[in-house]
Amino acid sequence: MNTGRRQTGSALLVVVLVLPALLAFGMVRLLGTRDGGKDRAEPPPPVSPSGAVDSGPAIDLAARITGTAYSTELTFEINRDRAEAGPPPQVGDCRQFAEWAQRNGGFPVGGEPVQTLSVHARRSLDVNWVSVTAVPVAEVELTKEDGPWVELACRDDAPSPSPSVPRGEEEGNIDRPHVLTAGQTIELPVPLQAPDDTGEAFPRGVVDYQLDVRIEIDGVVQEHVLRNGSVPFRCCGRITYMGFQAARYEWRLSPSRSLRYCPELRYTLEPPPERCETTRR
Structure with missing residues (x-):
């Protein structure tokens, strides 16, 4: 109980x-x-090794083709009708011309492309190291139906606008650190690194490709994949051979617009003199 x-x-x-x-x-x-x-309580935001709060991407990256192993000036392989029509009036310098040509089916002539990397800082930071690799996406087969193919180039007396470069920095030198403040942009011509499984930095023939970029920001390595806008990059054509020189269209955009046209040449020994004509447009 x-x-x-x-x-x-x-x-x-x-x-x-x-x-x-x-x-x-x-x-x-x-x-x-x-x-x-x-x-x-919310978890605190991540902190970078330098002690700064990481609230989002520190940089904006973009890349463009500025030349090839063949030449420091861009020459494009393109459909003849596009070359004859030329760029619209709003295209005012050779940098815009190159963008227009690529949007309209043109691609650089020459060997390995030369890429220029644009780095825009969203905050103060140090760029210590850059590595760029071209990764092929697809081989491009050119057909006669898409042609006839000609050469297209731009000549301009006025220099293209250049981005701001940090004081004391030499544009294009990727072997030394670059100190950027918020809002600054620097352009770096970068050599292409050979992929681990091949010995060539860029394959032969016309290829669609993207860029794998590894860049060290404040001691931390970031990886980015870059394309030519919404499509892959494309390079590199070859249109002039021994005994044949393709027709060439050279547009001058300033101070006035004109077209210099050189017809194709076929020969067996030495190439004959060019017979070029310049017309106002």
Whole structure:
């Protein structure tokens, strides 16, 4: 009889002690649900090794073709009708001309492409090291139906606008650190690195490719994949051979617009003199 009373008393004591705690826990959960959990502690934002809070991408990257192993000036292989029509009036310099040519099916003539990397800083940072690899996406087969193919180039007396370069930095030198402040942009001509499984930095023939970029920002290596806007990059054509020189269209955009046209040449020994004509457009 006494044993039963003791067990009943113990059970009541447990209920008395535990019930208030359960009620308090339930009220806390209910209040947290009603206010959306605003009072709950959020994890702190990640911090970079330099101690700065990392609130998003530190840089914006872009790349463009600025030449080839064949020439420091861009010459494009393109459909003849496109070359004759030329760029629209809003294309005012050779940099815009190159972008227009590539959007309209043109691609550089020559060997390995020369890429220029544009680095825009969203905050103050150090760029310590850059590596760029061309990764083929597809081989391009050219057909006569897409042609006839000609050479297209741009000649401009006015220099293209250049981005701001940090004071004391030499544009194009990727072997030394570059100190950027928020809003600054630097352009770096970068040699292509050979992929691990091949000995060539760029394959032969006309190839669609993208760029794998590894860049060290404030001691941390980032990896990026770059394309030519919404499509892959494309390079490199070869349209002039021994005994044949393709027709060439050279557009001058400033100070006035004109076209210099040189017809194709076929020969067996030495190439004959060019017979070029210049017309106002």
